[in-house]
Amino acid sequence: MSAVIHADTTGDELAAIVAAAAASEFSLTDRASRALWLHALADAVDADRAELLAIARIETHLSEGRLDGEITRTVNQLRFFAGVAIEGSYVEATIDSADATLLPPRPSLRRMLRPLGVVAVFAASNFPFAFSVLGNDTASAFAAGCPVVVKAHPGHPELSRRVAALAERVLADSGAPAGCFGLVEGIDAGVALVQHPLVSAVGFTGSTRVGRALFDLACARPAPIPFYGELGSINPVVVTPTAASTPDGVAAVASGLAASFTRDGGQYCTKPGLVFVPVETGFESVLAAALSGVPGHRLLTDGMETAFARGSEVLLERDDVEVVFDGGSSADAASPLVVAVSLDAFVAEPEAFLEEHFGPLTVLVRYPDADPAALGAALRVLDGSLTASIHHAPDEDVPTLAAALSRIAGRVIFNGWPTGVAIAWGQQHGGPWPATTASLHSSVGASAIRRFLQPIAYQDAPASVLPAELADGNPLGIPRREDGVLVVPAATADR
Amino acid sequence: MSAVIHADTTGDELAAIVAAAAASEFSLTDRASRALWLHALADAVDADRAELLAIARIETHLSEGRLDGEITRTVNQLRFFAGVAIEGSYVEATIDSADATLLPPRPSLRRMLRPLGVVAVFAASNFPFAFSVLGNDTASAFAAGCPVVVKAHPGHPELSRRVAALAERVLADSGAPAGCFGLVEGIDAGVALVQHPLVSAVGFTGSTRVGRALFDLACARPAPIPFYGELGSINPVVVTPTAASTPDGVAAVASGLAASFTRDGGQYCTKPGLVFVPVETGFESVLAAALSGVPGHRLLTDGMETAFARGSEVLLERDDVEVVFDGGSSADAASPLVVAVSLDAFVAEPEAFLEEHFGPLTVLVRYPDADPAALGAALRVLDGSLTASIHHAPDEDVPTLAAALSRIAGRVIFNGWPTGVAIAWGQQHGGPWPATTASLHSSVGASAIRRFLQPIAYQDAPASVLPAELADGNPLGIPRREDGVLVVPAATADR
Numbered sequence A, B: 001m002s003a004v005i006h007a008d009t010t011g012d013e014l015a016a017i018v019a020a021a022a023a024s025e026f027s028l029t030d031r032a033s034r035a036l037w038l039h040a041l042a043d044a045v046d047a048d049r050a051e052l053l054a055i056a057r058i059e060t061h062l063s064e065g066r067l068d069g070e071i072t073r074t075v076n077q078l079r080f081f082a083g084v085a086i087e088g089s090y091v092e093a094t095i096d097s098a099d100a101t102l103l104p105p106r107p108s109l110r111r112m113l114r115p116l117g118v119v120a121v122f123a124a125s126n127f128p129f130a131f132s133v134l135g136n137d138t139a140s141a142f143a144a145g146c147p148v149v150v151k152a153h154p155g156h157p158e159l160s161r162r163v164a165a166l167a168e169r170v171l172a173d174s175g176a177p178a179g180c181f182g183l184v185e186g187i188d189a190g191v192a193l194v195q196h197p198l199v200s201a202v203g204f205t206g207s208t209r210v211g212r213a214l215f216d217l218a219c220a221r222p223a224p225i226p227f228y229g230e231l232g233s234i235n236p237v238v239v240t241p242t243a244a245s246t247p248d249g250v251a252a253v254a255s256g257l258a259a260s261f262t263r264d265g266g267q268y269c270t271k272p273g274l275v276f277v278p279v280e281t282g283f284e285s286v287l288a289a290a291l292s293g294v295p296g297h298r299l300l301t302d303g304m305e306t307a308f309a310r311g312s313e314v315l316l317e318r319d320d321v322e323v324v325f326d327g328g329s330s331a332d333a334a335s336p337l338v339v340a341v342s343l344d345a346f347v348a349e350p351e352a353f354l355e356e357h358f359g360p361l362t363v364l365v366r367y368p369d370a371d372p373a374a375l376g377a378a379l380r381v382l383d384g385s386l387t388a389s390i391h392h393a394p395d396e397d398v399p400t401l402a403a404a405l406s407r408i409a410g411r412v413i414f415n416g417w418p419t420g421v422a423i424a425w426g427q428q429h430g431g432p433w434p435a436t437t438a439s440l441h442s443s444v445g446a447s448a449i450r451r452f453l454q455p456i457a458y459q460d461a462p463a464s465v466l467p468a469e470l471a472d473g474n475p476l477g478i479p480r481r482e483d484g485v486l487v488v489p490a491a492t493a494d495r
Helices: A011-023 A030-046 A050-060 A062-089 A135-144 A157-173 A187-197 A208-218 A245-268 A285-293 A301-318 A343-348 A372-379 A399-406 A446-452 A492-495 B009-021 B031-047 B047-061 B064-086 B136-144 B157-173 B187-197 B207-221 B247-266 B283-291 B302-316 B343-348 B372-379 B399-406 B446-452 B490-494
Strands: A094-096 A109-115 A118-122 A146-150 A183-185 A197-204 A227-230 A236-239 A274-278 A320-328 A337-343 A360-369 A385-393 A407-413 A453-459 A478-481 A484-488 B094-096 B109-115 B118-122 B150-151 B181-184 B199-205 B227-230 B236-239 B273-280 B323-326 B337-342 B360-366 B385-391 B409-414 B453-459 B480-482 B485-487
Touching: A011 A118, A011 A135, A011 A183, A011 A187, A030 A050, A030 A062, A030 A135, A030 A157, A030 B453, A050 A062, A050 B207, A062 A135, A062 A146, A062 A446, A118 A135, A135 A197, A146 A187, A146 B136, A146 B446, A157 A183, A183 A187, A183 A274, A183 B385, A187 A197, A197 A446, A208 A227, A208 A399, A208 B207, A227 A399, A236 A399, A245 A360, A245 B385, A245 B446, A274 A372, A285 A320, A285 A337, A301 A337, A301 A360, A320 B199, A337 A343, A343 A360, A343 A372, A343 B109, A360 A372, A385 A399, A399 B343, A446 A453, A453 A478, A484 B109, A492 B109, A492 B485, B009 B118, B009 B150, B009 B181, B009 B187, B031 B047, B031 B064, B031 B157, B047 B064, B064 B136, B064 B446, B094 B446, B118 B136, B118 B187, B136 B150, B136 B199, B136 B446, B157 B181, B181 B187, B187 B199, B187 B207, B199 B207, B207 B227, B236 B372, B236 B399, B247 B360, B273 B283, B273 B372, B283 B323, B283 B337, B302 B323, B302 B360, B337 B343, B343 B360, B343 B372, B360 B372, B372 B399, B385 B399, B399 B409
Parallel strands: A094 A478, A118 A146, A118 A197, A146 A183, A197 A227, A236 A274, A236 A385, A274 A360, A337 A360, A385 A407, A407 B453, A453 B409, B094 B480, B118 B150, B118 B199, B150 B181, B199 B227, B236 B273, B236 B385, B273 B360, B337 B360, B385 B409
Antiparallel strands: A094 A109, A109 A453, A320 A337, A478 A484, B094 B109, B109 B453, B323 B337, B480 B485
């Protein structure tokens, strides 16, 4: 049976796919094998690049350059998680020898993290490759040792099926356990997936509305499961008066902002949507000039076009809002829109400006540069966000601003822009609610693997039952904590 | 204002206590200071041992020896988490240097875990010290840098107030931020605590019923928060035919089981409540003999006495249950009760035997030693548990049993008993639902600190805003991951 279904998945089909995933014994595979499979998947995506790109072009309206870059990103992510699996410190192997003199006495304890179970992955609209069928959630779940069932995003169904078919073929050809990957389609299938007793965790990238609804379902199960939802984010930016005190400074920030919030139609969860700018620096006219050549962009789906038009209209109808730049959107192309509001107006009704607008729209909040306390008060009303950015002069210390924005964001950026999320051990893509449903975690970077792991401790276990990661003599040469001390084998440190 | 209230806490009082905790800026304290405060708390508990023990004796009916040991445990836990804070690897400091050749390009990224916010701790009935006001949850939250508001358990109110007063005094005397600790009492206060917007996480030890209700509240908040509930557990034990094939083997397992399930009245969440024994080994009569001298024990609360009597009655009324030993409980003393059921009867209606009974009661499941497949099928119906144990012969390999029990338990024990949870880096006290609400975590051992942390990444940050843990040159000498490689300073490794 193929696990790739070409219409809304029925309940029976879904049950069979999930059962096959649970029965695949993927959790018993070793880290080295999983790394090979991740590399094989990366190779295959790279090899089919042209064909995949062509399908994605038609379904998403994203540019060839953007999609080509995203495919490279996806390939790199798969390889990155192969490296994380191989390196092995993510299992947190911990070995405590027995000590009867302690109170309570300590037996021999050996602890590690192990795969959690079948992971449901809800693909995103705006990253048809990198946060979809073989995106970050799938790559990190596979690296962890978890079978994956993907709920395809309806914005790119043909691409989803094509990538799923590729995944099935590559996994089968390279010897991965049958059933370890499946694809389902349709709203009902998504709901059934979150509620299925054999599903152990959910990774989700999408809207706050849908994410919250699915989160509620995950919590309400007879046996609740973790729901890792990366939802919306306003991504506030603060430009300091000093940064905007020179024409060069103004030009640099304005051109950077113009590029960031309009990039690929402004369809990033890291798009800067709220920018605190000092009054009377000439920033707004420079920004408007930087936007004059930016073309409109057809958004990912008709629903997004409608939502963008409606969101723009609501802002433009407000008496306290001024238009800084309006590129003049048409029915099938969203053009840049910048509006401005005073700090007082923002503080009076912050919820009117804290809603995320998918598309090339950003809101400037004009703050009086002589009153830093007023800015501080405004920043305290911000909700959780994936990112927050500060534009400051090179020699300007910004500890107060940094502290204020650290409170609400998972990643704080200095003299840079939030769009473009690097793949790294030290990346953080997450943040306090409503940016995510699970602020302890990241959906990008090495730590994303932890979402799909659970601990086990073996007490006084005979050598014959211990996983190799916990065996005497550290035969796999991974970093371990032994009697309280982190030990990094030389081979690992040199790797 | 004292944060210690001597009656049910009112809504206004609770709001003031939580606001003071949130305003305490405890998250800005350094790890070394928090370690000193934890040691000061440990010193004070140790110094007041006799007085605290006397109060606990009256309120809990636990023995002097047990309570004395528990105070030592509590002191050791506080010191252990001081060590975890000092060692510093728990912050997972990770430093990636910029690399523009990658796709997407990598900026400078520095990531660490930081305190999550105000933690609500729901104290347990059965550990008036070690899982109560200054127990594991409080110790790990303090170590993490989180202020704590404890909901006292009504089973030991005077002790809770006394320990809270000690904590307030010690923290104030040693210079901890005012407001970083508070105590509340009453059901309404508990509900309000879970729902308070300034509370960021909940640690709970208690029943499945109450834990599930509070978990549901935590999930249903406008901004959901993590709820770490350590709930009930049946803690299955399997005795292999080989282990029970000699009189010495039978005697050792029977006496160990008798001691474990009756220890301190059987009031442990790790009590072995379901024991799979091979038929016709003589085990049951040896177990009954081992129990004949075990006195009754007054349970912690009147409610528990009632629940124990009712639970015993329900089992004894079943046609498929045989009594192996009945010590004859009275209204104010629970005596050991052992019943037995056939494997077929267990499999026919497992839910009748998977409910946790607080008190000295355990259920034997007689399995035919000639049919290991039948035992395997029975183990597959087990729910999640904190622990699972295997008693086997010293030279007997048990990979199949170990795999079956690993599936459902957070800690798998070989030739030992689950009661008595050591304090260690490699400890795991948690497990799949319904053992806990959050199977990724542990409430005992070093990793318990992670429940109260969230990540932050600094992108291209100036040195002036970076926490010392992420500074160039590693001035604090903690283990860090630098450009993908774990680096453990020699001073740490030697510590």
